[in-house]
Amino acid sequence: MIEILLVLGLPLAGSVLLAAWGSRAWAAEANSSISFLTLLAALALTARVISLGPLLALHDLFFVDPFNVFLVALTAFVGFTTSVFSRVYMRVEQDRGRLSAARLRLYHSMYQMFMFTMLLALLTNNVGILWVAMEAATLATVLLVSLYRSAASIEAAWKYFILCGVGIAQALFGTILLYLAAEKVLGAGGTALLWTHLQAVRDQLEPTVLSIAFVFLLVGYGTKVGLVPLHNWLPDAHAEGPTPISAVLSGLLLNVALYAVVRNKMLVDGALGTHLAGNLMMGFGLLSVTVAALFLSRQQDVKRLFAYSSIEHMGIITFAFGMGGAVASFAGLLHMTAHSLTKSAIFFAVGHAAQKTGTQVIDRIRGLIHTSPAVGWGLMIGGIAILGVPPFGVFASEFLILTTAMRSQPWATPILLAGLGVAFAAIFGKLQAMVLGETTAQRLPHPPALFPVFVHLGLVLLLGLYIPPYLAQWYKAAARMIG
Amino acid sequence: MSLGFVASQLFQTLLSVFLAPLMLGWVNQCRAWLQNRSGPGLLQPYSVLRKLFLKDAVLAHNASWLFRLTPYVVFGCMVLAVSIVPVLATDLPFSPAADVIALVGLFALARVFMALAAMDVGTAFGSLGARREMLVASLAEPALLMVFFTPALISQSTALTTIVETLAHKQLTLYPSLAFAAAAFVMLLLAENARVPVDNPATHLELTMIHEAMILEYSARHLALMEWAQALKLMTYTAIGIALFVPWGIAEAGYWAGLPLAIVALLAKLLAAGAALAVLEMVSAKMRIFRVPEFLGMAFLFAVLGMLTRILLGSAG
Amino acid sequence: MLAVAAYPALLGEPQTLVLPLGLPDLPFHLRLDPLSAFFLLLLGGASAGVSLYSTGYFATAGVADLRLICLQYHAFLASMAVVLLADDAYLFMVAWETMALASYFLVTTDHGVAEIRRAGFLYLVVAHVGAIAILLTFGTLQLGQWNYTFDAMRGNTLSPLWASVAFLLALFGFGCKAGFLPLHVWLPEAHPAAPSPVSGLMSGVMLKTAVYGLLRVTFDLLHQQVWWWGVAALALGLMTALFGVMFAAVQTDMKRLLAYSSIENLGIILAGAGLAILFHAYGMNVLSALALAATLYHCLNHALFKSLLFLATGSVMHATRHRSLGKLGGLIRHMPWVAALALVGTLAIAGLPPLNGFASEWMLFQAFLLTPGLPNSYLNMLVPVAAAALALAVALAGYVMVKFYGVVFLGLPREELSEAHDAGGWQRIGLLWLALWCVALGLLPVFVVDAMDPITRGLVSGSLTESMQESSWLFLTAIAPARASYAPMLFLLGILLTVLVTFLLVRRFYHGRVRRSAPWDCGFPGLNARMQDSAEGFGQPIKQIFEPFFKIERQQPSPFDARPVYSSSIEDRVWYWLYLPIVKAVERLSSLAGVLQQGRIHLYLIYSFATLLVLLLLIQ
């Protein structure tokens, strides 16, 4: 209860605070500290949920169960590490004159606002509020994407805004249809949108309405997840925004959007009693994996490259949840975690690499391992981890997903095999060229913040080799819920 | 293993070693007759060997230990081979040491050493000979294996002793499959022993020689050993052919009374084989090196036909 | 570095033991059964030599970061060991990929060179695709939820269709690592790129882990085989072997030559495995045991002599700074130790008695000779003919190795190589260790086959020891002593004896006068080193005879050219038939996909709109 308030209140307060003083010299540290406190609160919340079980609070307005609490902890953690990274990164950007003080204030304030919306979306029990929070997250980040005010960044932000706006509007329509169905069972009023209530009566909901609702919700939230062919905002926004924002977009926003899809899928599954929702998700997942893999080989911008890789991974996770079943859902959750950690670590390393070489163009980033072995190795290991090479966590989940698919959806495995193969060749070829060989990089005025990179990679390594028992229990409980 | 066995082994080995140059002399003599020449005489190879042993050895400046070691190894291999093959008698102490496949390996060992030694000095001829020899051998080996398949199918064994016992010491049966195999074997014998039409032992013309090119740098006792080994090789091949296709007369193990008969039979067969060889060499012309694959392909074909005949006709084949 | 030397001792004894490390949900299962023990022995034996050698090699080779190399080297060794010990799919995959990764970093040690980076890239991509296929194999084999242990898979009976899917996936997946025919492309690139000890380990040991995996899946986990698997493996193996040896014959780089020779040997091994499958599918267990034993024996042998030869090339490269055959020659005089030990390896790999390469090939030929007994009329006519392909491959291997040894160590130096020096002490010990094993395994095949008995009993429930016991330890026999036997010890004794006797006789009766002079020049004075056969020249007959298999690019000058330049290069047709079309197809597809991203927001909205409409229509 108090933890929930803290988890939500801290970033909100931080946002207000930094809106006022975000351009001061200590703003970056304040940003990190607030994120750290949020993380502590989130951990406390997690501990509480682990010991006491699912939790309903504030007139059922907030709800914490194994599924979202792990995402809350993950979000708070990545939020914290990203703020640590952005301290150095933004300072370098400021020194190079790419940012004014006012923009920095906007950045810090919106960063906290973004965290708030993410956590709100995760914690709320109300499907409507979930939608509101998702929309607010778009609004908070759209200005961050155009932070540099360059032509490209404005264009990216505009596309991001319009596409996600339209997408989220479709999701709203889906939510309305859901409400329409729920109201008949639960009666009009606030309770009809509460997820816990909906879940309880999900088999009484009208199937026709829910199937149409799910289409809208899937297309709507799917836009934010970055499913092909709704993904077009994603590479632009990742490439043109500041790198810390790319990290949180990839690491958090996509997850939360997928969380929304999965929550709704649980309702739809219950109502329909068929595998329709799962089939749709598998279809989108496979399409995303394939198309993203094909795009990967064409990329010339390093951040775009990893943005497409995010699309690919979101495709895999969507596929896993679409397949359903305890193992696949477990794997989906694990993959979410591992992907968030790894991808944000990669963006940290990429950010520093881009600053060192003064470019995001892959062909001009060469031989990182010579000038700064730490950045080079960070990028290399991160890249290897994201490509699903053991012993990293991404592999663990891909292992489970592929083996399960071989059994339950064998037709999909050749597509996955080809997609993963092409993606591997595409990313690794570029990665190798950037990390090894002759160098083009220079020294930075500030020592790079690599602590987050290696913390993340360490955790991902841990996930690949040893999933702590409570975490495994937790995943399993969530996977059981998702079904 | 009694002393008698060892004695018979020793006897066969020594007899073969000393008979080998004679066989070579016989072939040359036959050739001379066929060419309407008088010929150098049957014992000429012996005097050549003697002459060579008496000469001073001349070595190239950069010849290494490998070069000097090779003649001994090659000679040793051939002696070993001739001890294993049932020239006179089956089931000698050495005969289970190798079956036909291992014999092929033994010849390969000698050949590889020879080829390496040829390359050691670093002249154009040496390496030319080495690569041609290795090429011919590589192409001959699959066919040789196919040839061995047929008798092995008949006797359920690749051990020469068993083959001879099956073919010679049981009731007389004619195997059509063996005819194919024998034809193939003769062709391979020509190729492996550097005879016309694959190679010409009498030539020293740069562009056509194979075997002679390899031993061009050898002189004196090294050359003598090489020549002797070559004669032994021809002898061993002939003996293998005899054991596989016309094994009648070879003595059974420990059956001393059969030995004189075996010697006579052997001499007769060697004489016939040498004459046949000479005739074959006379009627064919040396072929271009790149025709050799076709020649060996033909041998391979015969061998496969033999095997298929055997499988098709079953026990009658 | 020295720690690795103790490695084989630690893992020496084959024993069965289950070590479930207590992890929840995905515990790591380790198990040491005869098959893994055998391969561990192989790993230990070969890596001990390689490690001894690298102690000396890396110390003098001037490697930038020794610590890093050591880390990667040991990670590589450890992961190979875990691959062999793993008893569940997850641990196996983890170790498998760690192995690939560690070896990738070792391959790219010298990553400043673009070609090496390219080689490493190709290697890792193929390895990864293969790994996914292996993963899918396990996916097919698994019993159900969370049950990824091999134990569970053993108990699982699959329908023939699924079993075949699993086998084909395994063949593809492990084939990527082992370099079976169309998947071999990385091998001749990656092996030359790596430092020599690493090439030795990769070629000698790592490729064998793929064989291990294939055997494990086919015989252990799938316990029931379908006959055509064997035919497929046999055909693929023989094609690979022939392909490998032909390309080896025309190489001009000594490490590439060895790499292609590895392809050949792996092909032979696969053919042996195919034969074992074939026999076992028809219930001929003893024959299957013979083929399997030959296969395993050849694995062991190849591990030893191929590492030996790679290490020797390492010394040569280190001493001369050249690796192109066109620049070497006559090293037997500068590097007597390396030359002598390499000779052992050369003779062994050429399949000559009494060394180890021959023993395993002999057993394999014996197995082939037994194929007319197969109860299928097509097979009993075709498979024996296939033996000819094997014979051709083996014979050509002799050709290749004569070329290798002759051009590198014999003749005259083709460039100035006078500063070449022999290998140091550690390197000699490493080489010696491997060479000794080559000899020992060649001379005592019966012990090896005896040691393999638990494996053949376990996997194909056939045993060879019964027939062996009838004859003494000297004689290696096939099924029955009357059938065929081979006694390498007698061979060696016989040859040594006659050599000795002849030598003594010659010494005793004739004078030992030796005169040195220039080689005979056929009356054409001025012989020089450039007149020797070059590597290209030596391979020329093969190139001519098997021309259709190669893609040859020739450049010939016009008759009026004042400075004529001739060049010809040989390329792999597989590139043009398989890989480039794939790359092109992917490129075309991706440029098609690129059309999706036109930058126009209207289009993006249309996508979203169309998706919505299509889905709405779909669910109706």
Added chain:
Amino acid sequence: MSNQLINLMAALLLLIAFAMLSQRRILRLIYLFAAQGFVLSMNTVIVALATKQPHLYASALITFGLKVIALPWLLHRLIDRLNVRWDVETLINIPTTMLVGILLVILSFNLALPISQLAGTITRGTLGIAMASVLLSLLMMITRRKAVPQVIGFLSLENGLFFAATSATYGMPMVVELGIALDVLVGTFIFGIFFFQIRETFDSLDIHHLEKLKDRG
């Protein structure tokens, strides 16, 4: 009675949606948008009267304040300040657009048919119209070349959604409605900021300039 009124409102809404689709003048577009908002708030009041749900009055008030007064005013000011009173340019010509629009209406009616039969509310026929107006707004966004009409299309999309919410379900819970309203408001502000940014950077509000980021493979 109220039933018929609501249906009338729905018909009006659809009519306005078509009008917007065919409209070439940007100022008229804003007026039409305001009219749509007005219809929407009237509709909410009618539903509130019919069902006696007090929170719908508040909702109607918010709608009126936001969509009839605040947003049109904001937009008006924006185009004044940006001085962009040009004609609307379309990508596809207007008759074709109308044709596609009619097809969309048919589709959405058909889709809504099963739902409408199930809905227990008095206003069940309107869901199809709501869906149609959502799709028509989307179509408008797709066919317009300039930034401002695109945003108006976006806002009218929200109107369609809102209509669906009120007429088909008697409005969402209050918390949600407030949240949505806040989002729309903030969104419009951000759109405004963007207009300035875009104009500052490209000297025009033509989205044509925003097509640089594409696949460069």
